[in-house]
Amino acid sequence: MTSTAQFSNSSARQHLHKVGRNVHRALRNWPFVLAVAILLLLVIVPLALLFVSSLSTGTPGNLGEWTFDNYERVFQTPETYRALRNTVVVATIGTAISLALAVLFAWLIERTDMPFRNLSWSILLLPIAVPSILFVLSWTVLLSPRAGLLNVMLRDALPFLFAGKSGPFQFYSVGGVIFLDSIRGVTTIFLMLVAAFRLFDPALEEASRVGGANTFQTFYRVTLPALAPAILAAGMYSFISSMDNFEGALAVGLPGGVYMLSTLVYFTVSLRVPVDYGLGAVYSVLFMGIMILLVLAYRRIIRHSEQYATVSGKGYRPSRVSLGRWRYPAFALVAAFGILTVLLPMAVMAWLSLRPLYAPIVLNADVPLSLVNYANLFNGKELWRVTGNTVSMTIATATLTMALAFLISWCIVRGSARGRGFLDGLTFLPYAFPGITIAIAMIFVFLNPPLNLLPVYGTVVVLVVALTTQYIAFGTRLMNGAIIQVKAELEDAGTVGGARPLAVMWRITLPLLIPAVIAGWIWVAANSMRSFSVPVILASRNNEVFASQIWSLWQIGRFSEAAAYGTMLVLVLFPMTLLLRRLMSRAET
């Protein structure tokens, strides 16, 4: 090296050479290119359009001028700050309660001698089979301040205590939303924690017992701190989904005038007259901004928790903590949870569905119960149309999501280091998209050029695209885990054996992943059927699915029909959920 000029010249040439080779490699690497392209379309385009719209005067399809006016209006409205505060309060308290319950349940089921543990597992899992909207609506039937069945019962039973025409439970309030959110959140956290509790090395607890601590001291001073990272991660995840809470905020918050971020967005683009898309876009952007920060924090936490080596598969002996006389009370607690989340709401729904249409909802033995609502539905056309839409939406979403997830994960896990980080980040982003903002983004995407040329707005296709965006994060996470477990050498052996990369993917990787793909497919399918915000916001005459149908019937007072739809939906979701548990527990062993 004689001069620096010469050096930099040659290194520049080398660099060019490298770039050329990288481009060449990337083109040969078409799965990667395809994965990135699809993700950009699904994730970045909606995000960008929302952002542009938040800075525009116009409406979707006609954006108009650039302006900061929308932001100004948002920041000057006190409603904004109130909604933000409500959202944070609900998410914080709700998560704290669900976290405490979930930790307790996970410990009881995996680490103690509580009776009926297998049944308890199912009890904890079954809330998944009850769509949030049904759960929430049932509870309004039970607790709405004036006509709520429980409120009425209490007022009748104890007139001297509870005078007046409403209460004692003022359900349409922040407290009501918190109540629903906290018991709804338990299952997710439980599922995230239960493996950590199962694999937890019992020797740690035994050492504490030998050291003189009793059962509860051991739980509090050894088990809990050792699992803290996992618990923190699950809590954070749950906090993020609570921020996203829409059903409770809509059915319980709004009637009481309690706005949350999700309902504020909904109100602005759907209920308000006239609707204000600019404002809605700003709320969506803010909402997403907050969520992105939370998701980034969440990623940091899980990176940490993965390093924490408290959980070991080794030396596992099923030595369980003895609860003594607390064994049955412990199970009673689990049973109570099951009653509040599944049994009671579903009983209400089933009961409603058997009552005559338009009969006032009171506990009254005179009202005859019959299957006439079902008969009417089965004889009409609507049920079949809605079923067709729901089935095609569900199958398309689950298939598309899992196919994409497989492709993307394959690139993430087997790809080069740099591409991997980029893709991984892109797939994590949708965790930060509240369902409601994805739905609104879809309005902008499909009503603005160039995609407004496709005649898909208002069809099931839009729902599929929105839901796929929402579930792709989950799908890739699941497939990442599965592909990592397929040793790279198994694929290398195929390549060396003469097969091209695609043949290797098809004949080796995919067959090995079938169990994970099926589990993921069912998960996405079940979630698509339960999804609410997307179908409701994007609802039109042509794409009604069960969830949006239930909501629109409910709003026009056809409670019994809505309940019949809901009951049928749950009847499909129950077996799916149990099947999912089967598949997941098999995948774990």
Added chain:
Amino acid sequence: MSTLVVKNLKKAFVTEGGLVNAVDDVSFDIKEGEFFTLLGPSGCGKSTTLRCVAGLEHADDGEIVIDGQMVASRRKAVPPNDRPIAMVFQSYAIWPHMTVMGNVTFSLSYRGDPGTGRGIPRSERRARGMEALKLVQLDHLADRKAPYLSGGQQQRVALARALVVRPKLLLLDEPLSNLDAKLREEMRFEIKDLTKKLGIATIYVTHDQGEALSMSDRIAVMSDGKIMQLGTPREIYLAPTSGRVARIVGSVNLLHGAIANRNGRLGEVKTGSGHLLRCLVVGTKEVGESVDVMFRPELVRILRAGDVDSNVDGAEGPDNILPGVVRAVVFAGDHIACQCETADGIVAAKLMPNSPIEQGDDIRVLISAGSCIAS
């Protein structure tokens, strides 16, 4: 013609700790039917070299020519599926969703017959698979599901899967490391016999010196991504060119000293305590420069006080002599390992199991000049 030529191969990985030069300017070539071994400690770049030859890694620089065909260079990288190779992986990589036969015949639907260059018809594949399974004596398990195989059987299936395509070049990445000790010994000879019988050039990667020495025609000793020495097992074992190589190929005694005089390959080294050791001097070191003197424990002899040895006690024996005391004796069955303290440090010796040596004996350590290497 060489079956494989590797020229100036380089491969670096970007890791969180910075750049790792896994393969750093490696060159070698393999003749037709030769059994060639890459030997070196964990992480020295053996697998990476092998994977570059297979095409599973893209070399940063350098050339690879297999059977006269350039498969990797600056401008070109032939994918693994188009290279005339076969490979056995460390984990065997037996596909669990297929039968034994499915595993073995997999490649036949992609690779043609190397003789005719044509594809192999479906009807013939099973017969070919059977043939390959017979080579490894597993024909009776052809239709068993792959997960229901023992470790040794999986290893044989992996071998059959590689041999079925009749490759020009067979790549073996520590194929025996997952087997138990006894099976490992048996398989050494089986693998060598098979490749010799079929006349396939083989690269064998291992960190086990015993395997390398007993199986190979030639060995390349690697360390930190570089080839330290390349030669026949005897050359490598008896005349290592550096202390590092000597240690990689077996256990070794090292004494420090400085060259007192040198006459071509022969020379004398003065140790710290003033002893003159006659040695073979390798390398370019001059008189006065400090060197390491290496010799193997099994080439050391021990004389107890009163023992007479014609070589030493004769007029002018060729052996070097270091007086010392036995500090430790370990009886290991087929030999006795003994540690002797001398003025220049501890010398390890490997003695016949029936030698009457005891801890505390005053002894003389004898090393012939031909087994002392100074470098």
